[in-house]
Amino acid sequence: MGTRNSGKKDELHIHEINRTPEYTDFIQKLAAFHEKRGTAFEPEPRLPTMHGHVHVDLLQLYRAVIDKGGYDEISKVQKAWGQLANELGMHFEDNKGMGQLSFQLKQDFYRYLAAFWLQDQHGIDPPPKEILEQVSCASKYGPVLTRSMETFKHHNRSSEETPTKEKEERPVESTPVSSTRASGRLREAPPQRVPFQPETGPTRPPRQTSSTSSTPLQQHHSVNMPHSQSNNSLPQHNSANPVQIGQQQAALRAASAHYVPPQSDTASRLTEVFEPRMPITVPLRPVATPSNNPAEFARRNQHLQRLRDIPLAAKAQIPGVGFDGPNIYTRCLQALRSEIPTEQAFALNHLVKISFERGDKYKFESFQGLAEGLIDKGLEIGSLFYDIQWEIDYSGYPDATDLGALDGLNGTDDILDRIDRLTPKAVMDHLQTAEFSDQFLRIIEAILTIRNMVMLIENASYMSEVYPLRDLLCIILNLPNLEILVEVKHFALDIAEQLTPFLKLESDSPLYRSLLNQLDSTDRGVILTALRAISRISMNSDEANRLQEVPPMVLRNIMNWLLLNDEELMDACLDFLYQYTAMVANVDSLLRAVDMERVVPHLVRLLAHGAKRVREDRVLVPEQKLPSSEDVIPLPIDLQEKLSNTDEPQRCFQWLQSLFEEDAESHITQIAIWQAYQASFGALAGSGRHMLSAADFIRNVSHVFVNARAQIIRGPGEVQRFIIEGIRARSAPMDPDRKEEYLPCKWVLPSNPITGRCTSFFLSGEQMWHHILKSHLGIVPGEGGQFEDKEVNWVCGWKGCSKYPRPATKKLSELTRHIKTHIPSSQKRALSESSESVAKRPRKTFIVPAKTMSLSWEQTVITRDERNPKIEQAAGIPLSAVLVLRNIARNVVKTDAEDELVKEQESSGESGGWNERLFRPVLPRLFEVMTENKAMATYVTSLLQLVQED
Incomplete structure (x- = not known):
C-alpha cells in the first residue's frame, strides 16, 4: 500500500509559477495598482502544502477564479476553495490542513486580487481599502461585488444592536423549557452554582480604548456603583444569573477564557490555532548554605584550620630543576657553535624543522652567529672529497699560501683556481663508512637549513652580503660529479636563485662562472635552476645585468632547448635571452655563435604558442518583431481547392493552421477572422454543404491553438471589442500537411495600390517560375x-x-536564368528545414532574425590588469618571444656584424643589413599576428617599426 500511495503522490501536479512574459506584465500591473491604491502587495505569497511551502502564481489563481464565476460565486459553494486549491496543484491529505490551505488561498485572492478583479473584469471602482483589504475575508460584510460604505455602516449599526436584543430575549438558564421533555431529549444539566468570590483586582479601573464598547469589567463596576447610577446601565436579569456574575468576577482577577473582545471579526485568526506549552517539571535539590546548614560549614572551617597548622617539609634543591633554560632557538644556536658532534646533530635536526615550519618568521638577523655557524658546517664538505680544510679568515688579510683560507670580508676571488689545484679523494657513490655518512648528513642539514631560510626575502637580502656563502656555493657547485652530491648541488642552486636578484656579478665573478658551467649539464633540474639564477642577477638593484662572456656552447645549447616541447624550460631560456640580447655586445656574440636565420623563424612561431581560435558573433541589427495586422492573406489556389473538398470541422482546423500562428502578445478581432473565413468558403453555403456557425468557429480556434482564448476588452472611452488573444495572421500561408510555407511572388504590380506587388503564393519554385513567365x-x-x-x-x-x-x-534562356536567382531552390529550403528540425522549435515567421557578423581571432595566454580588470595583457612564452625579437631588431643594427654585412652587401648590390635578412621572410606572419592577436598587437607593432626603419 505504501508503494501505491507514494506513486500517486508522484503523479500529483505540484503548483509552480510559470514565469512567462505575460506573467511578468501581470505582476507589474498588479504592483502598480496596489501602489496607487496604497495597500500592501506580495507578488509571490507562500502557502503550506503536503509537499512543503509553494509560491502562489497569482496569474493562474486569477484566471482560475474568473473561470469559476468570480470570488463571490466560489465563496457561496462549500469547499469550493479547497477544490480550487487541488486543481492548482496544492494538496493536503488531512481535512484540517486542507481547510487551512483553502482559507489562506481565499485570503490571498481577497487581499491581493479582489480589488483588481472588480476594476479589471467588471469596470467598477473597488470599495475603499478600509472595508476591503483591511478587513478579513471571514467577515460578514457581504459579497465583494456589492460591498459599499453604506452597507458597511449599516452592518456595524445592526451588529451593535443585535447582542443586546438577543440577551434580552434569551430566557434565564434556570427557567425550565417546556418543549424539552416533549421532544424526547435528555434533561439538560442544571446550571453550575458559583460561590461568592471577593474582589481581589486593582481598585483603579483600567483605561478604556472606546467609550462606546461595553466590557465585562465596566459591567462589574456598574454593579458596585450606587443604585441610582447603575439602574439604567445594568439589565435586571443579571442579578439572577450567577454564571455571568462569575465571569465578571473572573475577568477582574485574571485573563478569562470566556472573554471575547468586541468586533472579533476584525481580530487576527492566528491566535485561534495557538496552543500553550505544557509546564515543564524541573527537579530541585537542596544546596547547603551558611544560613540553612551552619553545622556543615563549621565542620569545613575546622578541617581547613587543621591543614594550615601542619608544617611543610623542606624539599632538597636539585641543580637545574625549576629553570626551563633557554628557548629552542637559542639552544640550537649554542649547540651548533659548540662544535660537539652530538650537540650539533641535535641542533641541525631541529634547525631543519624550524626553518621549514617557521620559515616565514625565522630570520638570520635575529640570531647573531647562526649564518656563520651554518656556513662553517657546510664548508666541512670539502674535507670529505678533497684533502683540504676550508676555514674563514675575518681579518681581511688571509694567508695567500694557504689554499684553505677564505676571505670572509671581501670574498675569495681565486676560489675556482684553488679548487682546480685540489686532488679529489676516491669516494664511492654507494658505499661509505658510518662516520662519513653521519658527517655528510649533518653537512646536508646545514645547507638545507640555509636553503629553507633564504626563501624568505629578508633572509635572502641579508645573506647576499655574507661573502663566505658565495664561496660555499662555488665549492659545492664544483664538487665531483657523483650521485650522492646531486641533492646538495640542487640545494646550492636554489640558494643561488634566491641570492642573485640582490647581487651584481661581473663576468669574472666565481659564482657567475660556476652558474654558467652548470648549463653544460644533462640534468633538467640543474639547467632550469641555473638559468633562473643567471636571469635574475641584479633584478632588485639598479645595476644592469650584462651577462657577458657567455660561452658559445652555452648559447647553442639554449637555442636547442628552445626546440623542445618543454614549456618550463622554454620559458627559462627566453628569460635568459631577453636579458642577454639587451646588450649590443651580446647580440654581436650571438650572431657569431648561432645561425640566427634559423632561430628568428622559430621565435616567430613561438608568438602563437598555445594559441586558440576565439569566435564571437557581433549583432549588427537586433532581432525585430513585425507588427500584427487584421488583414488575412487569401488562400493559394491549390490549397483553396483542397480545403473546399474537406468537411467541417476539419476544414476549419486546416484553414486556421494555414493562415494563423500563435503569438502571446498579439490578437485579432473575432469579426475580422470570421469575415476572412467567410470570404474563403462563403460560396460553399449555397451548395448545401454543412457550414460552421460563428460561435462554433470561435470555439474551434481554442482547439487548434491551445493558448488562444476569446476575450472582451474595452479601452478608456471605447466600446467593447470582442477579440481572440494569442494568435496572429501569417505573412505567408503554410501547407497544413507538409508544414511547409508557401513562397510569395514579389513581382511589382503598379495596378495593385494596396500591396504594390503580386499577392500569389506557390509551394514550389517551379510553379512560381511558370507563374512569372505566363x-x-x-x-x-x-x-x-x-x-x-x-x-x-x-x-x-x-x-x-x-x-x-x-x-x-x-534571349529567353538568359531571362529565365536571371529569374531563377530570385526563387529559392529546393535544396536551400531543405537545408533550412533540417536546421529547424535540429533546433526542435517551430520558426516564428513574424520574427525577423538579427543580422550578425561572426568574428574570429587568435588568442594566446593573457593576464588581467590589476588596476583595470577589463584590460587584457599578453603574458607567457609569446610575450617573451616578441620581447627577444624586439631586442634583436633594436640592437643588431649597432653591432660590428651589421657593419661587416653592409659592406658585403654593397659589393654585391644588396641592402638592408641584418634586419632585412632576419625578418623579411617572416613579415607576413608578423602582420598576421598583429592583425589577429589583440593582446600581442602592440608589441608586434613596435617590432615592425624597428624592422622597417630605413
Whole structure:
C-alpha cells in the first residue's frame, strides 16, 4: 500500500509559477495598482502544502477564479476553495490542513486580487481599502461585488444592536423549557452554582480604548456603583444569573477564557490555532548554605584550620630543576657553535624543522652567529672529497699560501683556481663508512637549513652580503660529479636563485662562472635552476645585468632547448635571452655563435604558442518583431481547392493552421477572422454543404491553438471589442500537411495600390517560375509545354532587383536564368528545414532574425590588469618571444656584424643589413599576428617599426 500511495503522490501536479512574459506584465500591473491604491502587495505569497511551502502564481489563481464565476460565486459553494486549491496543484491529505490551505488561498485572492478583479473584469471602482483589504475575508460584510460604505455602516449599526436584543430575549438558564421533555431529549444539566468570590483586582479601573464598547469589567463596576447610577446601565436579569456574575468576577482577577473582545471579526485568526506549552517539571535539590546548614560549614572551617597548622617539609634543591633554560632557538644556536658532534646533530635536526615550519618568521638577523655557524658546517664538505680544510679568515688579510683560507670580508676571488689545484679523494657513490655518512648528513642539514631560510626575502637580502656563502656555493657547485652530491648541488642552486636578484656579478665573478658551467649539464633540474639564477642577477638593484662572456656552447645549447616541447624550460631560456640580447655586445656574440636565420623563424612561431581560435558573433541589427495586422492573406489556389473538398470541422482546423500562428502578445478581432473565413468558403453555403456557425468557429480556434482564448476588452472611452488573444495572421500561408510555407511572388504590380506587388503564393519554385513567365511576362509555352528560346524585350520587376531596371532585349534562356536567382531552390529550403528540425522549435515567421557578423581571432595566454580588470595583457612564452625579437631588431643594427654585412652587401648590390635578412621572410606572419592577436598587437607593432626603419 505504501508503494501505491507514494506513486500517486508522484503523479500529483505540484503548483509552480510559470514565469512567462505575460506573467511578468501581470505582476507589474498588479504592483502598480496596489501602489496607487496604497495597500500592501506580495507578488509571490507562500502557502503550506503536503509537499512543503509553494509560491502562489497569482496569474493562474486569477484566471482560475474568473473561470469559476468570480470570488463571490466560489465563496457561496462549500469547499469550493479547497477544490480550487487541488486543481492548482496544492494538496493536503488531512481535512484540517486542507481547510487551512483553502482559507489562506481565499485570503490571498481577497487581499491581493479582489480589488483588481472588480476594476479589471467588471469596470467598477473597488470599495475603499478600509472595508476591503483591511478587513478579513471571514467577515460578514457581504459579497465583494456589492460591498459599499453604506452597507458597511449599516452592518456595524445592526451588529451593535443585535447582542443586546438577543440577551434580552434569551430566557434565564434556570427557567425550565417546556418543549424539552416533549421532544424526547435528555434533561439538560442544571446550571453550575458559583460561590461568592471577593474582589481581589486593582481598585483603579483600567483605561478604556472606546467609550462606546461595553466590557465585562465596566459591567462589574456598574454593579458596585450606587443604585441610582447603575439602574439604567445594568439589565435586571443579571442579578439572577450567577454564571455571568462569575465571569465578571473572573475577568477582574485574571485573563478569562470566556472573554471575547468586541468586533472579533476584525481580530487576527492566528491566535485561534495557538496552543500553550505544557509546564515543564524541573527537579530541585537542596544546596547547603551558611544560613540553612551552619553545622556543615563549621565542620569545613575546622578541617581547613587543621591543614594550615601542619608544617611543610623542606624539599632538597636539585641543580637545574625549576629553570626551563633557554628557548629552542637559542639552544640550537649554542649547540651548533659548540662544535660537539652530538650537540650539533641535535641542533641541525631541529634547525631543519624550524626553518621549514617557521620559515616565514625565522630570520638570520635575529640570531647573531647562526649564518656563520651554518656556513662553517657546510664548508666541512670539502674535507670529505678533497684533502683540504676550508676555514674563514675575518681579518681581511688571509694567508695567500694557504689554499684553505677564505676571505670572509671581501670574498675569495681565486676560489675556482684553488679548487682546480685540489686532488679529489676516491669516494664511492654507494658505499661509505658510518662516520662519513653521519658527517655528510649533518653537512646536508646545514645547507638545507640555509636553503629553507633564504626563501624568505629578508633572509635572502641579508645573506647576499655574507661573502663566505658565495664561496660555499662555488665549492659545492664544483664538487665531483657523483650521485650522492646531486641533492646538495640542487640545494646550492636554489640558494643561488634566491641570492642573485640582490647581487651584481661581473663576468669574472666565481659564482657567475660556476652558474654558467652548470648549463653544460644533462640534468633538467640543474639547467632550469641555473638559468633562473643567471636571469635574475641584479633584478632588485639598479645595476644592469650584462651577462657577458657567455660561452658559445652555452648559447647553442639554449637555442636547442628552445626546440623542445618543454614549456618550463622554454620559458627559462627566453628569460635568459631577453636579458642577454639587451646588450649590443651580446647580440654581436650571438650572431657569431648561432645561425640566427634559423632561430628568428622559430621565435616567430613561438608568438602563437598555445594559441586558440576565439569566435564571437557581433549583432549588427537586433532581432525585430513585425507588427500584427487584421488583414488575412487569401488562400493559394491549390490549397483553396483542397480545403473546399474537406468537411467541417476539419476544414476549419486546416484553414486556421494555414493562415494563423500563435503569438502571446498579439490578437485579432473575432469579426475580422470570421469575415476572412467567410470570404474563403462563403460560396460553399449555397451548395448545401454543412457550414460552421460563428460561435462554433470561435470555439474551434481554442482547439487548434491551445493558448488562444476569446476575450472582451474595452479601452478608456471605447466600446467593447470582442477579440481572440494569442494568435496572429501569417505573412505567408503554410501547407497544413507538409508544414511547409508557401513562397510569395514579389513581382511589382503598379495596378495593385494596396500591396504594390503580386499577392500569389506557390509551394514550389517551379510553379512560381511558370507563374512569372505566363502572368507577368506574357510568355506562353509552345507545343508539349516547351518554351522557344527567342529574344524578349523585358524589365525585371522583382522587388529590390536592380539588374535590369530598364527594358532590355535578351534571349529567353538568359531571362529565365536571371529569374531563377530570385526563387529559392529546393535544396536551400531543405537545408533550412533540417536546421529547424535540429533546433526542435517551430520558426516564428513574424520574427525577423538579427543580422550578425561572426568574428574570429587568435588568442594566446593573457593576464588581467590589476588596476583595470577589463584590460587584457599578453603574458607567457609569446610575450617573451616578441620581447627577444624586439631586442634583436633594436640592437643588431649597432653591432660590428651589421657593419661587416653592409659592406658585403654593397659589393654585391644588396641592402638592408641584418634586419632585412632576419625578418623579411617572416613579415607576413608578423602582420598576421598583429592583425589577429589583440593582446600581442602592440608589441608586434613596435617590432615592425624597428624592422622597417630605413
